[in-house]
Amino acid sequence: MNLEQQFQDKIDQEIKIEPRDWMPEEYRQMNIRQIAQHAHSEIVGMLPEGNWITRAPSLRRKVALLAKVQDEGGHGLYLYSAAETLGASRDDLIELLHQGKAKYSSIFNYPALTWADIGAIGWLVDGAAIMNQVSLTRTSYGPYARAMVRICKEESFHQRQGYEILLTLCRGSQDQIDMAQDSLNRWWWPALMMFGPSDGESTHTEKSMNWKLKRKKNDELRQHFIDVTVPQAEFLGLKVPDPLLKWNEEREHYDFGPIDWEEFRQVVAGNGPCNKKRLQDRIQAHEEGAWVRDAAMAHAEKRSKRKEDALTNRVA
C-alpha cells in the first residue's frame, strides 16, 4: 500500500489524522482553506452584533450579547490555532483575509438594522452554523474536530438567547411583533444560503466527502435546518417568507421555494450590502492594534533579556 492508500484507509476506519501524520498536500491545503474560512467567519461575525452591544435594551441582554461576541472571538482563535497545526501562519491567514483573497461566511455581509436582528442572528445564523458545526465534530482532522466540539458546546447558548429575544418581542406590542417579522423576512433566505450551493454545483464536495473533511452534504443540512426551524417560527407566531413552504407528508420534510443563488454569488463576489464595511473595520482594528502587539513583544524581549543578564552576572 502506498502512503496515499494508507491515508485513505485510516480515514475510512474513522481514525483521525493528527498534525504530524503524513497527509496528501491537497488534504492539507483544503483543510487550511476550510478552517481559515471558518475562523474568519467567527471574527467577522463579531462585527454586525458588536454594533448593538451599547444599544441593548437591558443589562441582561447586554451581558449576554457581550458574552456571545467574546465567544465568537474565542472560536476564531481555536480555529486559527487548528489551521496553524497544519503549518499555516496566523499572520499570513489574516493577511489573506484583509487582501480579500480569503472568504468568510457571506451572511455577515448583511446589516443588523434593528434589535430584532440580534434575535434573528442568534436564532437563525447561529442555528444554521451549529447544524454545520455539529456535523464537523466528526471531521477527519483531529485538531479541527476537537475545536468543533468545544465550539458546539458554547454555541447552544447563542441560539437560545437569540430565540428568547424574538420570543419577548413576539409577546410584546404590535410594533415589536412587526419588527420581529421584518427581521425574519430579511434573514430567512440568507440563512438558508449559509449551507452553500446545491451539492451538484459545489466544486469541492466529492473530495471533501471522501476525505471526511465534510460529513454531510449542503442540501441535507439545509433541509434539516428548515425542518427544525419552521415549527420554531410557528411557535413565535411569525410567518416564514416563503409562499411555497409546505410540509410534504410523503417525504416527511418541508418543501421550500427556490433560493436566489444569483444574490448569493453577488454577495460572495463582494457586492453584498456590507462587504466593504466589514473588511474595512477588520483592517482598521488590526492596524490600530499593531502598536499594542509590537509593544507587548518589545516589553517581553526586554524583560527576558534582563533576566538573562542577571543570570550571567551571577555566574560571573
Next chain:
Amino acid sequence: MKKEWPLWEVFIRSKNGLSHKHAGSLHAADAEMAIENARDVYTRRNEGVSLWVVESRHITASNPAESESLFDPAMDKVYRHPTFYELPDEVTHI
C-alpha cells in the same frame, strides 16, 4: 516591525485530582500573557482550576512515521498484563 507573538500550548486541570490535559494553543508575547489569554480563551465557563502554558517550540514530539518501531517493544510482552498468569478459579481476591 512585524513579528508574530510566539505560540504556546495550553493545559488545563479541570479539577483537583485530575491531571492537566492539553486544551489547545494560542499566541502571547510572554508566559504571563499566555496564562491570561488562556484564562480568557479556554476557561470562560469554569473549565479549570489550574493552567499550564508551555511555549510550543519547547515540546519535543515523537515522529508518527516511526511510531511502529518506537512502540514495538511493548507489543510482544503479554507477560506485563495480569491476564497472562493462569490461576485456578478457586483463588479469589487476586
